[in-house]
Amino acid sequence: MAILTTIKSLELPDAWLVSGGVYQTVWNALTERPAGHGIKDYDIIYFDGADLSYDGEDAVINAVGTGLPLLADRLETKNQARVHLWYEKRFGRPYPPLSCSMESLTYSASRTHAVAVRLRDDGRFDIHAPFGLSNIFGMRLVLNHAFDNRQTYQEKGARMKEQWPELELVPWQTQAD
Structure with missing residues (x-):
């Protein structure tokens, strides 16, 4: 809740808590x-197409860290509007320019990772999961064919299986399999 409250208070455009901080919290509750x-x-x-600069993103990273000092070393804050500018250099394959934060979920390493939550003005949650929530609640890690990310999927799966032995890892297969 502290993360959700902080990102809401910062009024970041199209801002969400995504991936492990969401589904792993559910797994901890289930187990x-x-x-x-x-x-x-x-x-x-978050998505700020008006500022694609590193400095702009760095300012947001610092603001989020200042708002959450006890978690600052565990926060990964990224402007989804600028991922395509650095992704290929870091991962060796191109990444398309996005139009909003939620579009990024379709490129997650796993369909299970593709979940986002944010706090509404009325205190309720917005939840977005383009592949649904059944894999999260079923404790299944399911591949996503948006990229050939077999290595990332397998590395994350092995780490998660150590933390949650109950987790079912769906083996990587190519789309032709």
Whole structure:
């Protein structure tokens, strides 16, 4: 809640808490583990197409860290409007320019990772999961063919299986399999 409250208070455009900070929290509740068990970091995304600069994103990263000092070293804040500018250099394959934060979920390493939540003005949650929530609640890690990201999928799966032995890892297959 502290993360959701902070990103709401900063009024970041199209801002969401995504991926592990969401689904791993659910897994911890389902398996009766402590709330932060196994959560390596908390991914916060936003979309500011008006400022694609590194400095602009860095200012937001610092503002989020200042708002959440106890979690600052575990926060990963990214402007989804600028991912296509650095992704290929870092990962060796192009990434398309996006039109909003939610579009980024379709490129997650796993369909299970593709989940986002944010706090509404009335205190309720907006939840977005383009592939649904059944894999999260079923504790299944399911591949996403948006990219050939077999290595990322398998590495994340192995780490998650250590933290949540109950997790079912759906084996990587190519679309032709």
